[in-house]
Amino acid sequence: MSGILAMQLEQLRERFGDVQTRQLPSGTTLVTVPGVRLPEGWSKTSATIHFIVPSGYPFAQLDCFWADPELRLAHGGPPQNSAPTPIPETVEPALWFSWHLTGPWNPNRDTLSTWMNVVIDRMRQIQ
Secondary structure (H helix, E strand, O other): OOHHHHHHHHHHHHHHOOOEEEEOOOOOEEEEEEEEEOOOOEOOOEEEEEEEEOOOOOOOOOOOEEEOOOOOEOOOOOOOOEEEOOOOOOOOOOEEEOOOOOOOOOOOOOOHHHHHHHHHHHHHOOO
């Protein structure tokens, strides 16, 4: 694990607590952030969020994320741009969010915490 990735994972742990990582066969890193609080409008008050750090990180940007497979909107419907899809290179069931950055990724500025801000902002945009 690169020094930059290790440092940013530590910052993520300071913010979210029990952040876990697992190296995947492709050389990517699966990051799991349990207990992420969700705003009203969801079927749960918190969820576990997963995302993959590409091997070229921080120059390769993060893209998409996964949540608990049973997560739904409060009325029971699925969130927009989501589908039940296992996390790549695992057999873990999850709800995949096809969600992408709206602006450019800057490896000199953006971090894993930046990405978690994107995820949390997406969860606030209940649709």
